[in-house]
Amino acid sequence: MTNNPATGVLDRDGLSALIEVLAAQGRTVIGPTVRDGAIVLAEIGSADDLPFGWGSEVEAGRYRLVPRADGAVFAHTAGPQSWKTFLHPQREKLWSAERTPDGALSVTEDDPEQTSYAFLGVRPCDLRAITIQDRVLAGGRYPDRGYRERRTGAFLIAAECTEPGATCFCVSMGGGPAVDGSGFDLALTEVLDQGGHRFLVRVGSEAGRDALDGVPHAPADAETEYAARAAVDAARDRMGRAMPPVDLRTLMGESLEADRWDDVAARCLTCGNCTMVCPTCFCTTTEEVTDLTGDHAERWLRWDSCFDVAFSHLHGGPVRASARSRYRQWLTHKLSTWYEQFGSSGCVGCGRCVTWCPVGIDITEEAAALHDERAGRLRHEKQKETQR
Known part of the structure; x- marks a missing residue:
């Protein structure tokens, strides 16, 4: 975890209230949910749509959805989709052309109304991936207009990893299970212990602070902060794979x-x-x-x-x-x-x-x-x- 101060603790009701606040702002909230035997990314309406009590077992060429007794919601590994699916969609119409009765050609650039997204549960590796896609598609001399518009309005709620999978190797690529630096609006760390099931929250932007202020939450306490930090630190040492330590x-x-x-x-x-x-x-x-x-x-x-x-x-x-x-x-x-x-x-x-x-x-x-x-x-x- 970073040195950014924690600003609150959410319970399940607070998490659901956060989803409702973002939806009330006109955002389409996308998060993990169980569908077709996997944890996929899709539109969600409340915390009830999240995969509480579900995890995943992965290996090379293998993915299995498995139940969890602890009721964790973010204790699963990356599913078959990433946030690229929404920011850089698989198909996008660029323009259409019509031949008029007099034989002339009329070309109309496609300019659909852009969706205002809120992404809930963005893992640290995916947060880095979005940053890379920003350089590729939103930067340079020829930016992708559609990507840049979708990305500019996106609200990102990161979820730090406490349960790496057998195919994870983010640490050896210079990343890790913690959300470091910037690029997020809110960052959550899930904690399950004798103190209950809760989420430590850190604010990464003014928009994030405004959203958090609009939902019921408790002040961050030392016990929750310590438990969250220990869970993320332990995850760093449990990566399933690693790249060779060479250039x-x-x-x-x-x-x-x-x-x-x-x-x-x-x-x-x-x-x-x-x-x-x-x-x-x-x-x-x-x-x-x-x-x-x-x-x-x-x-x-x-x-x-x-x-x-x-x-x-x-x-x-x-x-x-x-x-x-x-x-x-x-x-x-x-x-x-x-x-x-x-x-x-x-x-x-x-x-x-x-x-x-x-x-x-x-x-x-x-x-x-x-x-x-x-x-x-x-x-x-x-x-x-x-x-x-």
């Missing part, structure tokens, strides 16, 4: 011809699941659709993936035709060349790509294998040099 940028740059790429290519289905569940992957393409008369056409923006063989198609065919080259592109961009474009890694250690890969490919295992191969190659070269 990943250098590792990727010196492993372009590694044999390991053939090994992973033999298992990879190039299905693109990892890019769909990743909270930072942002690639899109555009497509035009028309009606049968040819008098009406639309252009849509939709998600794309570097695992799609057509993603790198040029006039002579795809640049990356093999599974080896497509997986290598994804991993090296995520862990290395992302720095050159946006100044940080593109991975926040949420573990979704590991959990939701249908064949259980593990990004941390692949990075470790590349490191071992590189180390072996360097030792061999050193031995040859010594023998000369």
